[in-house]
Amino acid sequence: MSGTDPQPLLAVDDLKVSYGSRSHRTPALHGVSFSMVPGEKISIVGESGSGKSTTAHALIGLLPAGGRIDSGAVSFAGRDLTRLGDRALRAVRGAEIGLIPQDPMTSLNPVRRIGKQVEEALAVHGRAGRGVERRVLEGLRDAGLPDPERVAAQFPHELSGGMRQRVLIAIALACSPRLVIADEPTSALDVTVQRQILDHIDRVTAAEGTSMLLITHDLGVAGDRTDRIIVMNEGEIVEDGPADSVLGSPADAYTKRLLAAAPSLSSRVLYSGQTVATAETAAAGPLVSVRALRKEFHTAAGSHLAVDDVSFDIAAGETLAIVGESGSGKSTTARLLLQLEKADAGSVTLDGAELTGLSAARIRPHRLAMQMVYQSPYASLSPRFSVGDIISEPLRIHRIASAAERRRIAASLLDQVALPGSVLDRSPAELSGGQRQRVAIARALAPQPKLIVCDEAVSALDVSVQAQVLELLAEIQRERGVAYLFISHDLAVVRQIAHRVVVMRRGRVVEQGDTEATFAHPVDEYTRQLLDAIPGRQPVST
Amino acid sequence: MLYVLRRVLAAVFVMWAAFTVTFIILYLVPGDPALLIVGGDGGVQATPEELAAVRAEYGFDQPVIVQYFQALGGVLTGNLGMSYQMRQPVTELIGAQFGSTFALAMFALVVAVVAGLVIGGAAVYTKSRILSQLLDSLPPIGASLPTFWVGLVLMQVFCFQLGWFPSAGDRGFDSLVLPGITMAIPGAASIAQVFAKSLRASSRDDYVTVATAKGASRMRVFIGHAARNALLPTITVAGMIVAGLFAYSAITESIFSRAGLGMALDNAVQAKDIPMVSGIVLVIAAVFVVTNLIVDLVYPIIDPRLRRPGASKAVRLQRGLVEA
Numbered sequence: 001m002s003g004t005d006p007q008p009l010l011a012v013d014d015l016k017v018s019y020g021s022r023s024h025r026t027p028a029l030h031g032v033s034f035s036m037v038p039g040e041k042i043s044i045v046g047e048s049g050s051g052k053s054t055t056a057h058a059l060i061g062l063l064p065a066g067g068r069i070d071s072g073a074v075s076f077a078g079r080d081l082t083r084l085g086d087r088a089l090r091a092v093r094g095a096e097i098g099l100i101p102q103d104p105m106t107s108l109n110p111v112r113r114i115g116k117q118v119e120e121a122l123a124v125h126g127r128a129g130r131g132v133e134r135r136v137l138e139g140l141r142d143a144g145l146p147d148p149e150r151v152a153a154q155f156p157h158e159l160s161g162g163m164r165q166r167v168l169i170a171i172a173l174a175c176s177p178r179l180v181i182a183d184e185p186t187s188a189l190d191v192t193v194q195r196q197i198l199d200h201i202d203r204v205t206a207a208e209g210t211s212m213l214l215i216t217h218d219l220g221v222a223g224d225r226t227d228r229i230i231v232m233n234e235g236e237i238v239e240d241g242p243a244d245s246v247l248g249s250p251a252d253a254y255t256k257r258l259l260a261a262a263p264s265l266s267s268r269v270l271y272s273g274q275t276v277a278t279a280e281t282a283a284a285g286p287l288v289s290v291r292a293l294r295k296e297f298h299t300a301a302g303s304h305l306a307v308d309d310v311s312f313d314i315a316a317g318e319t320l321a322i323v324g325e326s327g328s329g330k331s332t333t334a335r336l337l338l339q340l341e342k343a344d345a346g347s348v349t350l351d352g353a354e355l356t357g358l359s360a361a362r363i364r365p366h367r368l369a370m371q372m373v374y375q376s377p378y379a380s381l382s383p384r385f386s387v388g389d390i391i392s393e394p395l396r397i398h399r400i401a402s403a404a405e406r407r408r409i410a411a412s413l414l415d416q417v418a419l420p421g422s423v424l425d426r427s428p429a430e431l432s433g434g435q436r437q438r439v440a441i442a443r444a445l446a447p448q449p450k451l452i453v454c455d456e457a458v459s460a461l462d463v464s465v466q467a468q469v470l471e472l473l474a475e476i477q478r479e480r481g482v483a484y485l486f487i488s489h490d491l492a493v494v495r496q497i498a499h500r501v502v503v504m505r506r507g508r509v510v511e512q513g514d515t516e517a518t519f520a521h522p523v524d525e526y527t528r529q530l531l532d533a534i535p536g537r538q539p540v541s542t
Numbered sequence: 543m544l545y546v547l548r549r550v551l552a553a554v555f556v557m558w559a560a561f562t563v564t565f566i567i568l569y570l571v572p573g574d575p576a577l578l579i580v581g582g583d584g585g586v587q588a589t590p591e592e593l594a595a596v597r598a599e600y601g602f603d604q605p606v607i608v609q610y611f612q613a614l615g616g617v618l619t620g621n622l623g624m625s626y627q628m629r630q631p632v633t634e635l636i637g638a639q640f641g642s643t644f645a646l647a648m649f650a651l652v653v654a655v656v657a658g659l660v661i662g663g664a665a666v667y668t669k670s671r672i673l674s675q676l677l678d679s680l681p682p683i684g685a686s687l688p689t690f691w692v693g694l695v696l697m698q699v700f701c702f703q704l705g706w707f708p709s710a711g712d713r714g715f716d717s718l719v720l721p722g723i724t725m726a727i728p729g730a731a732s733i734a735q736v737f738a739k740s741l742r743a744s745s746r747d748d749y750v751t752v753a754t755a756k757g758a759s760r761m762r763v764f765i766g767h768a769a770r771n772a773l774l775p776t777i778t779v780a781g782m783i784v785a786g787l788f789a790y791s792a793i794t795e796s797i798f799s800r801a802g803l804g805m806a807l808d809n810a811v812q813a814k815d816i817p818m819v820s821g822i823v824l825v826i827a828a829v830f831v832v833t834n835l836i837v838d839l840v841y842p843i844i845d846p847r848l849r850r851p852g853a854s855k856a857v858r859l860q861r862g863l864v865e866a
Contacts, residue, residue, distance in 0.1 A: 062751060121757075
């Protein structure tokens with residue numbers, strides 16, 4: 001550790017933070033201490049609830065409503081920020097410590113022009129005198145926006161997520177702060193954009209000698225971008241050391257678990273080498289066959305070809321992944337397959353039966369065979385249903401089994417997804433994110449489907465929970481021979497779970513094949529870019 | 543441009559629908575309009591010949607569909623028919639009353655908007671929990687006070703005890719103040735409620751955190767970021783209030799003995815003066831349609847996200863008029 005330096009830039013000493021109302025407070029940080037020297041780059045890594053974001057926000061007095069620093073000190077360049085008055089703290093924010101926020105889509109004021117929002121960062125520190133417009137344009141250009149004059153006159157909704165994050169970087173760096181706090185700056189962005197943005201932050205901070213505190217859930221990002229990693233768990237620092245040693249030979253048990261759970265291009269493959277029904281399928285043909293699907297969306301703004309000539313097969317008991325970035329058409333393809341959306345052209349067959357062109361009533365019986373698990377386990381379970389009702393709803397809709405029988409089925413499904421039978425009568429609100437996703441999987445299994453479509457089904461989960469859910473999916477497949485269509489943007493996850501992969505870009509399939517072979521020897525240039533952009537690509541010894 | 547055209551067409555459709563519904567309802571109201579016209583005093587017994595003459599004069603002997611299209615044609619050419627009671631064109635009678643109600647409604651609107659924004663804004667901005675709760679409790683109280691009672695109390699205090707304002711009449715600005723405040727209270731309450739609610743929501747938005755992290759002061763963040771976004775839904779509410787101010791002006795106008803549309807409507811209903819009633823209803827519908835049209839057209843100016851093709855649905859989503 002670098003605590004021996006005579007003059008640390010930032011020294012956090014026994015910081016304790018709690019949330020809640022006056023009478024009932026829940027501690028979030030139990031005494032966090034670390035320090036950093038000028039020019040140092042540190043990552044704070046942890047899962048949700050670890051306190052990493054709370055730490056970042058507490059440093060600059062930006063805790064959300066209900067949050068309070070109970071004790072401890074944050075000395076920055078010799079001053080204790082926790083004891084500064086409002087005015088003095090304002091002089092530090094922006095001018096000496098810049099913040100790059102998490103979600104570029106919501107972090108810019110939607111009704112004000114970009115130029116004005118960058119200018120404000122200068123204006124509040126009295127730097128909006130003559131030449132301010134020139135400085136705003138320079139800032140935007142330095143942030144990697146090629147046409148700053150145009151961007152300055154635009155509104156946030158006219159820019160892509162990556163461009164908005166560049167604007168936010170320009171805002172954070174406008175006053176040349178000595179420290180930049182980057183709070184998950186790229187977790188809302190596609191991998192290729194993520195890489196560009198992180199490269200860019202690296203460049204500008206290196207040029208100015210700016211220190212950086214990077215908050216991230218992604219060990220790969222932490223290892224790639226910073227020299228030192230602090231691992232947090234449940235409001236405490238469990239490990240703090242040079243990136244190489246934390247990732248290479250972790251001392252703490254939690255860090256070890258986190259590393260083991262994080263999917264990377266070298267982690268263990270979960271699917272079974274042989275698909276369960278290989279022998280039968282060879283004779284019977286594929287379970288699902290998608291041919292030349294096409295879908296165009298028409299809006300007043302023009303038409304947009306979302307899915308263009310997409311064809312693939314899914315064998316029984318097999319996992320096929322569709323990977324691609326936002327706007328690639330992967331989710332639309334899944335919706336077309338499930339007949340939730342009508343294709344303009346092409347065909348979808350399930351077990352040899354043609355689904356396209358069927359009336360809603362005639363599709364209904366086929367729906368039992370195709371179930372879905374959604375991305376957000378918070379939005380996809382009705383809060384007014386009990387867990388038992390949620391799981392047995394598909395059976396109820398299709399009038400399968402008696403009420404008592406359905407309850408028994410729900411209980412056995414809970415057992416299959418490794419949840420205790422006691423949750424049957426509970427509300428989903430009482431469950432954690434990972435438990436909810438298990439309930440969603442149990443619901444999908446209820447009608448004994450042949451295909452389950454998982455649309456980013458593990459993307460919203462913390463890595464350790466994600467690893468467990470992936471294991472569960474693989475195990476269910478081994479036991480029941482169900483096929484998965486696994487929609488994901490995360491190539492490392494796909495590599496673990498999918499037998500075969502389809503890479504989509506702008507509505508078209510650019511490459512498809514065996515997952516291992518495709519990832520080892522990508523043929524298409526775009527597939528190669530996607531693989532290169534994965535953080536932690538140079539595998540740290542495992 | 544397509545957006546503007548669609549909004550205007552929708553406005554025209556609403557006007558036509560309002561006219562048609564009013565026509566049907568008034569046609570179904572029991573009572574022979576010819577009797578009402580002839581026997582205005584009630585005592586005189588009209589002869590069948592007289593009634594027939596009146597029916598022919600007013601076109602009551604025509605089939606209803608013909609009457610409907612005659613009335614519709616009249617509306618399109620600015621002729622709303624003759625008042626049974628006054629024996630004068632309805633257009634002239636309404637024209638004479640409109641100005642007074644318009645002045646009152648606009649004054650009340652300004653009061654409602656200013657008071658609503660100040661109360662709602664202060665409730666969120668203040669750091670004092672007690673003050674915040676106090677200010678939050680004002681809108682529900684304001685919304686539940688009966689207008690006639692508020693009018694009478696204001697009159698008692700400010701006219702009879704303090705003598706600051708006249709208790710009756712419609713001459714000059716002084717006479718506007720008390721009825722204007724009376725009418726403004728329910729509107730101010732809705733605006734304060736919606737503004738405070740939107741402010742609390744926008745204060746939690748990420749761009750507010752970003753602005754604070756720039757080092758901006760609380761006031762600057764509040765006005766430049768939180769309030770600016772919270773104004774959008776508030777404008778929708780203000781637009782709805784305008785039409786209500788015209789429609790419910792009768793109570794206030796009768797308390798403060800002001801001439802105006804509300805009083806005229808009250809009289810016309812009492813006297814079963816059908817052309818007058820339908821004329822005033824039509825004018826109030828027009829006010830409603832025009833204010834909504836203005837709000838629809840102003841919205842994209844305030845919210846740049848809506849300045850794109852196909853934004854019509856988005857505007858209405860934003861305004862909470864349709865479900866996603």
